[in-house]
Amino acid sequence: MDEFQEILQDFLIESFELVEKLDEDLVELENNPEDLELLNGIFRVAHTVKGASSFLNFDVLTHLTHHMEDVLNKARHGDLLITPDIMDVILESIDLMKALLETIRDTSEDAGIDVAACVVRLDKITGGDGEVQTSAAAEAVTEEVTPQPVVEEAVADDVDYDSMSPDDLEAEIEKLLQERQDEDKAKREAKIAAGEEVLAAPPEPIEDEPAAPKAEPAPAPTPEPASAPVVTTPKKDDPKAAAPVKRAPATVEQTIRVDVKRLDHLMNLIGELVLAKNRLIKINDDVEERYEGEEFLEELNQVVSIVSLVTTDLQIAVMKTRMLPIGKVFNKFPRMIRDLSRELNKKIDLELAGEDTELDKSIVEEIGDPLVHIIRNSCDHGVEIPEVRLAQGKSETGTIGLKAYNEGNQIVIQIDDDGKGLDAGMLKDKSVEKGLITEKEADNMSDKEAFTLIFKPGFSTAAAVTSVSGRGVGMDVVKTNIEKLNGIIDIDSEIGVGTSMKLKIPLTLAIIQALLVGVQEEYYAIPLASVLETVRISKEEIYTVEGRSVMRLREEVLSLVHIGDIFEVERILDANEHAYVVVLGLGTSKLGLIVDTLVGQEEIVIKSLGDYLKGIEGVAGATIRGDGGVTLIVDVVALMSMARDVKSTALSDASATEVSHEKTKASDYTIMIVDDSKTDRTIMRKSLEPLGVTLVEAADGQEALNILKSGDHNFDAMLVDIEMPRMDGCTLATEIKKYNKYKNLPLIAVTSRSGKSDRMRGVESGMIEYITKPYSADYLSSVVQRNVNFKSEFL
Amino acid sequence: MSDQLKEVINQQNKQQNSDLNQLDDIVQLVGFVIGEEEYAIPILAIQEIIKPFSWTRVPQVPAYVLGVFNLRGAVIPLIDLRAKFGLQTKKQSDETRFIVMRHGDDVAGFVIDRLTMAIRLKKRDIGPAPDTVNGNDTIIDGVGKQADKIITILKVNKLLERDF
Numbered sequence: 028m029d030e031f032q033e034i035l036q037d038f039l040i041e042s043f044e045l046v047e048k049l050d051e052d053l054v055e056l057e058n059n060p061e062d063l064e065l066l067n068g069i070f071r072v073a074h075t076v077k078g079a080s081s082f083l084n085f086d087v088l089t090h091l092t093h094h095m096e097d098v099l100n101k102a103r104h105g106d107l108l109i110t111p112d113i114m115d116v117i118l119e120s121i122d123l124m125k126a127l128l129e130t131i132r133d134t135s136e137d138a139g140i141d142v143a144a145c146v147v148r149l150d151k152i153t154g155g156d157g158e159v160q161t162s163a164a165a166e167a168v169t170e171e172v173t174p175q176p177v178v179e180e181a182v183a184d185d186v187d188y189d190s191m192s193p194d195d196l197e198a199e200i201e202k203l204l205q206e207r208q209d210e211d212k213a214k215r216e217a218k219i220a221a222g223e224e225v226l227a228a229p230p231e232p233i234e235d236e237p238a239a240p241k242a243e244p245a246p247a248p249t250p251e252p253a254s255a256p257v258v259t260t261p262k263k264d265d266p267k268a269a270a271p272v273k274r275a276p277a278t279v280e281q282t283i284r285v286d287v288k289r290l291d292h293l294m295n296l297i298g299e300l301v302l303a304k305n306r307l308i309k310i311n312d313d314v315e316e317r318y319e320g321e322e323f324l325e326e327l328n329q330v331v332s333i334v335s336l337v338t339t340d341l342q343i344a345v346m347k348t349r350m351l352p353i354g355k356v357f358n359k360f361p362r363m364i365r366d367l368s369r370e371l372n373k374k375i376d377l378e379l380a381g382e383d384t385e386l387d388k389s390i391v392e393e394i395g396d397p398l399v400h401i402i403r404n405s406c407d408h409g410v411e412i413p414e415v416r417l418a419q420g421k422s423e424t425g426t427i428g429l430k431a432y433n434e435g436n437q438i439v440i441q442i443d444d445d446g447k448g449l450d451a452g453m454l455k456d457k458s459v460e461k462g463l464i465t466e467k468e469a470d471n472m473s474d475k476e477a478f479t480l481i482f483k484p485g486f487s488t489a490a491a492v493t494s495v496s497g498r499g500v501g502m503d504v505v506k507t508n509i510e511k512l513n514g515i516i517d518i519d520s521e522i523g524v525g526t527s528m529k530l531k532i533p534l535t536l537a538i539i540q541a542l543l544v545g546v547q548e549e550y551y552a553i554p555l556a557s558v559l560e561t562v563r564i565s566k567e568e569i570y571t572v573e574g575r576s577v578m579r580l581r582e583e584v585l586s587l588v589h590i591g592d593i594f595e596v597e598r599i600l601d602a603n604e605h606a607y608v609v610v611l612g613l614g615t616s617k618l619g620l621i622v623d624t625l626v627g628q629e630e631i632v633i634k635s636l637g638d639y640l641k642g643i644e645g646v647a648g649a650t651i652r653g654d655g656g657v658t659l660i661v662d663v664v665a666l667m668s669m670a671r672d673v674k675s676t677a678l679s680d681a682s683a684t685e686v687s688h689e690k691t692k693a694s695d696y697t698i699m700i701v702d703d704s705k706t707d708r709t710i711m712r713k714s715l716e717p718l719g720v721t722l723v724e725a726a727d728g729q730e731a732l733n734i735l736k737s738g739d740h741n742f743d744a745m746l747v748d749i750e751m752p753r754m755d756g757c758t759l760a761t762e763i764k765k766y767n768k769y770k771n772l773p774l775i776a777v778t779s780r781s782g783k784s785d786r787m788r789g790v791e792s793g794m795i796e797y798i799t800k801p802y803s804a805d806y807l808s809s810v811v812q813r814n815v816n817f818k819s820e821f822l
Numbered sequence: 823m824s825d826q827l828k829e830v831i832n833q834q835n836k837q838q839n840s841d842l843n844q845l846d847d848i849v850q851l852v853g854f855v856i857g858e859e860e861y862a863i864p865i866l867a868i869q870e871i872i873k874p875f876s877w878t879r880v881p882q883v884p885a886y887v888l889g890v891f892n893l894r895g896a897v898i899p900l901i902d903l904r905a906k907f908g909l910q911t912k913k914q915s916d917e918t919r920f921i922v923m924r925h926g927d928d929v930a931g932f933v934i935d936r937l938t939m940a941i942r943l944k945k946r947d948i949g950p951a952p953d954t955v956n957g958n959d960t961i962i963d964g965v966g967k968q969a970d971k972i973i974t975i976l977k978v979n980k981l982l983e984r985d986f
Contacts, residue, residue, distance in 0.1 A: 299895045549879065594881040634897045636880070636890060639930055639984050643882050649890055649897045657878040657890050657897055739913065 050362035298632035309653035354382030380430035409446030449520035451477035482506040545624035693719030693821040702748040714804035728754025760792035853938035867978040
């Protein structure tokens, strides 16, 4: 069973690959009906699928492909000229074949799809001049239509092997033999000139026949008599059947198939490595700072830079393994354009370029649908009908150009048409009429902005609803899909000349460049692709218009939103006089995001938040930073729409509500003693103990800050030494004063430094008292009492 | 020879089966305290138990979702069970732990007040959840009876289910 599954998988992968190419070839064939190479190629696909499916007992699929094969075989031998009508039937049968393959993929069976109608139509095509086959078919018993007996026979043969010798091995041998025979034929074919007129029998029986006796002599003889009369001709006939085989060696690539899961796993591991690299660089920087001038530093530096270099290369290399040529997506468009132009009675040519441009697999999978929408739109709304085109002095046939190319870290997919172009005025009128924009907005809109109106939900310019497009859905879906890929859409158009659309998409989704910003005590990562610029502004530059913050950026008015308002960040730190504005751009829309600090640019690995937290608005994912912490990644698209609903808050509206605790006993007063010297701390403790207040000790500024932030105590005052390791007293004071909560917390400097400049520095950093060592216990106690409003009744 | 082999294999199979039967009767749980109550979850649902460390707040989630943290390269949500059970939040102490639970592909860390111990309970000592909390919505899997107390056994899949 497992073996069967394995074979089935291989069969499906192979078939889908073949079918994918088929569409393109067929459209090409319609243009060059005489192209024997193409015909042979197409025939081979039908033949291969038929062979394999009969081996796997997919009767319906075998039945269908066999009839396709008949038609193609005729065309191949020059008995049949491919007309558009015949092509329609062939294309229909290929669609059916695809549907069948999909059913097989999903259910492992090929039941449920009716191919009879299509088979009859295929037969009709072969019917007229299918005389040659009658000789072979005459022997068969139960058939009405001439070509059919051959099918049934062929199917019957294979089924026989399977049922009579269930041993897979034997069947495999048979297949291998057949393959070898094909090769032999190919070799022989090379010697024999093609195009001979002997078209005795269709090749199937001949191929089946030599294989049959070797593999399973007993049940097979039935088809033998059928082909017996042609036994003398196989050498002349075979070359054509085997012709495609000649092509095969040329296209064999040096590749192996790898399960995508393995590549994904590899990509994940690389992600981890990139994170570790970032961390290593950070540590290296720290070490450099601490041990400046040491000799081992240089060595460490070298190692770190090599690791970082190799990691980057490795990342690129693995990324490349996931790359697929965009041609895989482009392949289906020739067929689509053909169908559409027949349906719409227009003449349209498709020009493809840059099919070799490579994109990450996940993007290739996502980009197909948006492109289909755009191209359908170009066909329907863009390109005019032939009469109109002629009247305008254009050539009767419209052209749609589809090309892909690299531009920096992005890939650009450009869709051009030479149709009627977009009419900005008409777009505006339409949008106003539909209530999508106000008249005022319309007046202020540039042409380029007007073009983007077609991406608004509920917008459709076609006066009549056609089956192709114009249902009012589509283009807005395109926009969302492209934005999901972190891409942007750029439209250019000129009335009467045409429209050009550019989709700019990042090469990969897993690792991106990001700008790290800080707000209060939190950090967020913004994808660099959406960042246009950053500006430093002062509070006065922010104006409020209709309840929204805006600022003037050169000649433009930029609406602003504070990142803290979007992510509900608690304002615990006092706002700075200055803020930074990150100007975000998506297509033509812009938004200024106010942040407290800019941290810098970093390469980040996108990690999903998992099922439990997925779909949080404004958060695209998370990444792990060099220090091991998690930083959330901003979803710029969502952020832009969220920004519209966020009420603006002024930069400095933090009104700290002072929690007043009624003091009922002396120990309700809590005082922190910060000093690196144990002796000094003890002296202070001894001086204050008589008051009965609660005392907490910290050995340096960092520790003091941590105790303060932990919120275990409500401090009424702090006694701070100036000279301390890790964080000195002045820095501590500056840090504390950043918090609104501690604005009014009395900080008393207790130090042996009595210089004027020291005093000045202390006052600047927010100390309100300055006690110089040595001091008397009473003096210290009285200063503390004064600053905490110590109630005299506790004394 | 082959008969002998078969016999040996049969015996081994029997032994394994009887082992399994014995195991089947015992449920291994890990007990922990939240507020005043003791709860337990099956030991096999626990990926690991770690000491608390820093996490990153995530916006627009209920208060009991504290945020996400980095567990050796994976970003994992952190849920405060005190808040989830409607208790007042408490400062983390030395006994606070994160229990990382896994059910299928779902993983999350849960903050608990303190661990008690690993418990082996016989299946028959586990009763159903009280009638008042019955139904599919309940987070309670059953009630384990011990000599001196009862323990509420929680459903890990329910704990890991997103309910907002």
